[in-house]
Amino acid sequence: MTIILTRAYLAVTGYPQIGSGSLHIAHALYGGALLVAALVIEWAFLGSRARTTSVVVAGIGFGLFLDEVGKFVTKSNDYFYYPAADIMYLSVMLVVIGGQIIRLARKPTPHESLSNAADIAAQGIASGLGTSRRRVAAALIDRAESQGADPKTVNTIRELLSQCPDSPERILQMRLRIIRWIPSALLAPWCVTLAGWALVLVSLEVSLSSIFHVNFRPSELLFRDTHGGDDLLAISNNSYLVLSGATFLLAGFAMLARRRARQNQTGIIWPLQLLQAVAIAFTLIGAVFDFAQFGFGGLISLGIGLFTMAVIANETNTTIRGMTLKQRADRIRL
Template identity: 30%
Template sequence: MPPPTKIAAAQQVRQLLHLDLVRSEKATVHLTTFVVSAVSTILITRAFLALTGYPQIGGDTGLHIAHVLPGGLLMLAGLVTGFAFIGRGPRPVAALLGGVGFGLFIDEVGKFVTADNDYFFEPAPAIMYVVFVTLVVAAQAGRRRRPLSDQEKVANAAHVLVDGLAGRLPDRRRQEVLRTLDAISTVKGAQQLRDLLADVEPRVSPLPQRFELLWHRVTAALARVASSRFAVTVVATLLVLQALGATAVVVSLWRANESYVLVTAGTLTGTAVCLICTTVGLWRWRTGAGRAAVEWLQRSALTSLLVTQVFHFAASQFTAVAGLGVDLLLLGVTSSILRTRFAPP
């Protein structure tokens, strides 16, 4: 057994590394928003540039305003949003703005790593892939390795209370937090927070009625799809068809032009991982592990978005953008299934 001095030193090192920061229970959700919006921005930007013949902002004036600049401004806007406002509301907005800005920024990575500022640098998709996958894998591994403590759950409930006191807390979110506090009622401060949350006024929607109605229609449509007994089967089928379709497109282009070796390898890797995740999801579904099954299908859709479509785009912008739309739809459906049919773990 190590001596007490070494144990104390190890504890001090851990505290220093953690910086005594309280983790957010929605960190994975916000990171997913960031990554999905960033990858979507890359694919949409490159499709737009291909359609318009790669124009340069600035024309014949001798100036070239690269889209890394508005990307930096959007990342700045995301940071300022997080600094300037309190409560739960700013974080999804900051994640979205930061994701779009980071997508515009990293889309030009080829210019930063080549002597001739080559925007079409072939390994660029691989660089983007490594960045995004590292973000997602690190976040998932960190949360699974060290779940939130009861004290951190109470702290998150206190953070939600900020919106409640301002009259901006949806009742659905309030009920979710109340259930969490009921489960940890013996923790210091949990009961007092529960009493305060139970007394807050319901949210008054800040959105105009038309936008609120549109949002409710979208969420209701996803909920209807998620409630179908065929939803999981349809999601799995679409994932398999999309993976095989992307592979067929890229392999056919590689046969016509052997310079697509890296693109083909990346697409095949993404397809293989998608098929493995989908197979595991279907197997878990058949064994009765419903939530775990849907989570595996969600991983398959994320892999398709983060790996398959990124490499696929280097070969065919337009089919990759179509794949982007399907991936976003599947992510929405799987998230709705988890939200409406399975209680949080």
């Protein structure tokens, strides 16, 4: 978001520069300063508010720094270097996906559950706890206790949690307000059905167009103009053939399994999780080639993919909220 806003501001204002003569203070420097500020906030203050603030400040700083990557990888300091969009995208995805892999690699041990609960309690002592965070900590403690954690330690952390003052959950309240602005139709199950089967059909079309080298891929219809020449197009076709073929098979299977689960009212979520994983892979990997061929125009197809992922995630979260507290505790990652 920082990159998009920065590029939009510069385009509207005619790319102004701070400095005079031989001096030019690039906004990458402001990005580096904000990254340092985020570290200082994390080191100097305790509590969830400070942590949230440091994450926001660091995100803005990273975006400002990354926006000028074209200058760093070219001898001519070319801010408009065409593959810069791909470099930015891959850098962000490496951070996001790497962090998710670390968090989801395995279920937390009882000691890790207690440690996470203690961390929440420590933040709560510093800045208070909202209802949802308190429930998460309680679920972690109960999970650790059921798996044989030391009763004395469990009781100590539970007592510490009970001493945390209440605090309004402003971020959660803001999130709920935003959700209330979203048309209810977009949160209905039929929207997931439409998005899921659209993913199946689009992946089939992309697979067939890649096999027969037909210039009728959805992204090419959106953007028309392509860059990179025949070599890039050949790489894109071969990669999309594998990606879209796997997406067609897995997404189709997930949609059929979801339909059966809804008919039987079993409440299982693995079809939704599989569908979301497929949508994430298809969107994020496909966007690499879209950015390479169409530059920042690739944001359009990425936006469509993110919408698909969002409606699937909403139904997944709705299903999870219907689970017992113990079932939900196994899914908590901090």
